Every structure is written in C-alpha cells, then in structure tokens.
Amino acid sequence: MKSAHVTDPATPALRSAAPAIAALRLEHVTLEYADGTHEDGSPRTVRALDTVDFSAETGTITALVGPSGSGKSSLLAVAATLIRPSTGRVGLADRDLTHLPEKELARLRRSEIGMIFQQPNLLPSLTAREQLVLTAHLRGARGAELKTAAAEAGDLLELVGMSGSADRRPHQLSGGQRQRVNIARALMNRPQVMLVDEPTAALDHNRSQQIMELLVEVTRRFDTATVVVTHDTEFVPLADRAVTMRDGRLS
Numbered sequence: 001m002k003s004a005h006v007t008d009p010a011t012p013a014l015r016s017a018a019p020a021i022a023a024l025r026l027e028h029v030t031l032e033y034a035d036g037t038h039e040d041g042s043p044r045t046v047r048a049l050d051t052v053d054f055s056a057e058t059g060t061i062t063a064l065v066g067p068s069g070s071g072k073s074s075l076l077a078v079a080a081t082l083i084r085p086s087t088g089r090v091g092l093a094d095r096d097l098t099h100l101p102e103k104e105l106a107r108l109r110r111s112e113i114g115m116i117f118q119q120p121n122l123l124p125s126l127t128a129r130e131q132l133v134l135t136a137h138l139r140g141a142r143g144a145e146l147k148t149a150a151a152e153a154g155d156l157l158e159l160v161g162m163s164g165s166a167d168r169r170p171h172q173l174s175g176g177q178r179q180r181v182n183i184a185r186a187l188m189n190r191p192q193v194m195l196v197d198e199p200t201a202a203l204d205h206n207r208s209q210q211i212m213e214l215l216v217e218v219t220r221r222f223d224t225a226t227v228v229v230t231h232d233t234e235f236v237p238l239a240d241r242a243v244t245m246r247d248g249r250l251s
C-alpha cells in the first residue's frame with residue numbers, strides 16, 4: 001500500500017517539488033460502441049472517442065466539459081479501464097495497460113484508481129466507516145490490517161468533514177454527506193488517479209461548491225491526478241485546467 005499521509009488530517013500535504021508527472025495517459029484512443037445493424041445487416045457502430053490524446057498530471061485537477069453525448073463519460077470509462085479502447089493506448093504512470101489481462105486490470109482499479117460517480121453507490125446496511133473499511137477488505141486486508149484500516153477510515157472521514165457521522169448509515173445522511181463519504185472511500189486505497197463523473201448533479205448550489213472545493217483539496221493533499229466531468233461551469237475556475245470534448249474529440 002502507498003504511504004498513508006492522512007494520519008493527521010490537519011497536516012498540510014507534502015507536495016513534490018519535482019515536475020508534474022502524467023499519472024494517466026490516453027494516446028490516440030478511439031472507442032466505438034456496437035450500435036445495432038444497418039439495413040443490409042452489416043454492424044453499425046457509434047464512435048464515442050476519436051483519436052483522443054489526453055493526460056492528467058499528479059497533484060492536478062482537470063475539468064472535462066462538453067455537450068451531452070460528446071464522449072466525456074466514455075473517456076472516463078476508458079481511463080478507468082472499465083472499457084478497452086478500440087484502438088490506442090492507456091497508461092498509468094509508467095505502465096502500459098493496453099494489453100493487461102482483465103484480472104490485473106481489476107486489481108489496478110482497486111488499488112490505483114478512485115472512482116466517484118454522480119450517485120454514491122454506498123451499501124445501505126453499512127455505516128460510513130464500514131463503507132471505507134470494506135474497500136480495504138476487498139483489497140485483501142485482514143485482522144490487524146483491518147483495525148488499521150478502520151483508523152484510517154476515521155481519519156479520512158474527518159478530512160472530508162464527516163467525523164461526527166462515521167457510524168451513520170446512508171439513509172441517515174444528506175446527499176452532500178453521502179458524496180463526502182464516497183470521496184473518502186475513493187481515497188482509502190491512496191489512488192494515483194481519481195475519476196469523477198458529475199459529482200454534484202444531485203446537489204444544490206452550495207453543496208456543489210463545497211464538494212468541488214473538497215475535490216480540489218484532496219487532489220492537493222493526496223497528489224492524485226484528478227479528472228472531473230462536469231456541466232457546472234462555475235467549477236471550471238477551481239480546476240487547474242479545463243478541456244472540452246466535442247463529437248468524441250478534445251479541443
């Protein structure tokens with residue numbers, strides 16, 4: 001496991017003075033979905049990503065914007081290794097993931113990539129703390145490691161402003177609080193990359209702003225390469241950079 005620099009949530013991040021590293025790279029990525037058949041029976045496809053080159057650097061946050069259907073979620077899905085590109089390459093730090101077997105990709109997803117979606121898919125029967133500890137369990141932690149994980153979970157929940165609600169279950173939390181738990185959970189494995197799809201779509205303006213500020217803060221603190229798909233133009237100035245997708249291409 002990577003070093004746990006969260007044990008004291010009040011400690012400022014020790015940010016590297018080294019030049020930014022591209023933690024995530026997509027090179028010439030094209031993604032085509034099967035989309036039924038033409039009248040003559042030949043297969044029809046939709047090109048969701050068209051020769052996309054994209055990278056995200058450690059410790060930075062990138063806003064990914066663009067019209068509906070332009071390919072933003074597809075880019076996140078390819079970056080998350082949930083979908084293999086039709087052509088092109090995906091790299092994580094110095095590793096080329098393009099031809100890794102699915103089992104290895106699943107391991108990487110658990111340990112290196114944090115994913116945050118619009119609706120936090122928290123398990124209804126678990127407390128906030130247990131949601132976080134479960135990720136350690138799924139990673140293989142047992143016995144004393146789980147005790148350590150529970151302490152780390154407490155630290156992370158404090159960091160995201162949820163220390164008073166660690167023993168609450170999802171139905172006892174507001175939408176914004178659930179999203180905070182979701183963010184803390186994504187950080188449990190100290191991911192290199194955080195991929196975030198419309199994290200505030202279900203929230204009001206104030207809560208959206210707070211969640212976006214929290215994403216910026218954890219990006220700095222944990223040195224993640226964070227990519228946030230958002231329709232919220234107010235968020236764009238908070239990001240280190242914004243890239244726009246149109247018709248499957250980046251501009």
Ligand SMILES: Nc1ncnc2c1ncn2[C@@H]1O[C@H](COP(=O)(O)OP(=O)(O)OP(=O)(O)O)[C@@H](O)[C@H]1O
Pocket residue numbers: 033034035046047048066067068069070071072073074075
């Ligand atoms: N599973 C799928 N099968 C076929 N086509 C798909 C599939 N998923 C997405 N598409 C198509 O790929 C294109 C890109 O979709 P994508 O969901 O990546 O866009 P988006 O920018 O995230 O849109 P939104 O902002 O509305 O979520 C669209 O034309 C969409 O219809």
